[in-house]
Amino acid sequence: MKQIERMKHLSLLIWFLVFQVVIFSSQVFAEEKPVVVCTTGIMADLLKNLAGEQVSIKPLMGAGVDPHLYKPTHKDISLLSGADIIVYHGLTLEGKLEPILEKLRKRGKVVIAASEFGRKDLLLAAEDYENAFDPHLWFDPMLWKLVAVKVSSELSFALPEKASEIQASTAEYLQKLSEVDQWTRQQIGTIPEKSRVLVTAHDAFRYFGRRYGIEVDGLQGISTSSDYGLRDVKNLAGKIIDRKLKAIFMESSVAAKFIESLQEAVQARGHEVAIGGTLYSDALGPEGSGADTYLGMLKHNVETVVGGLK
Numbered sequence: 001m002k003q004i005e006r007m008k009h010l011s012l013l014i015w016f017l018v019f020q021v022v023i024f025s026s027q028v029f030a031e032e033k034p035v036v037v038c039t040t041g042i043m044a045d046l047l048k049n050l051a052g053e054q055v056s057i058k059p060l061m062g063a064g065v066d067p068h069l070y071k072p073t074h075k076d077i078s079l080l081s082g083a084d085i086i087v088y089h090g091l092t093l094e095g096k097l098e099p100i101l102e103k104l105r106k107r108g109k110v111v112i113a114a115s116e117f118g119r120k121d122l123l124l125a126a127e128d129y130e131n132a133f134d135p136h137l138w139f140d141p142m143l144w145k146l147v148a149v150k151v152s153s154e155l156s157f158a159l160p161e162k163a164s165e166i167q168a169s170t171a172e173y174l175q176k177l178s179e180v181d182q183w184t185r186q187q188i189g190t191i192p193e194k195s196r197v198l199v200t201a202h203d204a205f206r207y208f209g210r211r212y213g214i215e216v217d218g219l220q221g222i223s224t225s226s227d228y229g230l231r232d233v234k235n236l237a238g239k240i241i242d243r244k245l246k247a248i249f250m251e252s253s254v255a256a257k258f259i260e261s262l263q264e265a266v267q268a269r270g271h272e273v274a275i276g277g278t279l280y281s282d283a284l285g286p287e288g289s290g291a292d293t294y295l296g297m298l299k300h301n302v303e304t305v306v307g308g309l310k
């Protein structure tokens, strides 16, 4: 009897050990993929489309996080140090992270500044800062294509054994970006011309405005770290009234109070203006929101803007 019990125990133990080995080896296998740390969810989504099968992608900032104000935690610093490749936007979007990234680059890590693709003539100058550029390139899908090409080629250079797969996925994704660009142009075209004014919390949509012929005004400048004054509120309220705008818009990564105070200022002067919804500007939406990918976010924004202004 005792012998049988012992055998049972032994076989259980063997199964347990086999199970452990399977788990361990699958972990080792998963870790074999090069780890690419991306600063924002927007960038992580791009990487997923360019090299999702080839690399293991880890985003630093989650949904709704403002990259202008983001300070890295201790955990982030160890994630960045352990990465094989880091991809960030650059053009000082991630102002507080850049000194660390520079340090890691000097130590020999592959650090890709995605928005710095050598065509400054295509960029908008930052209004509040000298010798600086507006970093919100992703709202012009044609500029985002240039970002995709830059990331894809640097990634292929760093990972030559995966280059052909990366190049193939890139070609496919560039096609999708062209399609969303055409669709956006057609949608914005349905807003009456005089109502094509987009008023939001901060100036994240200037490239979008340039691409699709829509005037853009943010209560704050291109970085949420800048202040705005009562004069800005008054001027913007005046414009909303003059143009008889039906709606202004919140942003998911900027506090609601900024746009609410603007709405109050407009209504105090006798003009009804609605809050047309929340746009995703510097961060993707939460999982399952439909705006949890770049293409989904763009579609959500376009539909919200068209719905509010038409």
Ligand SMILES: [Zn+2]
Residues within 6 Å of the ligand: 068, 136, 202, 203, 204, 222, 223, 224, 281, 282
């Ligand atoms: Zn921004």
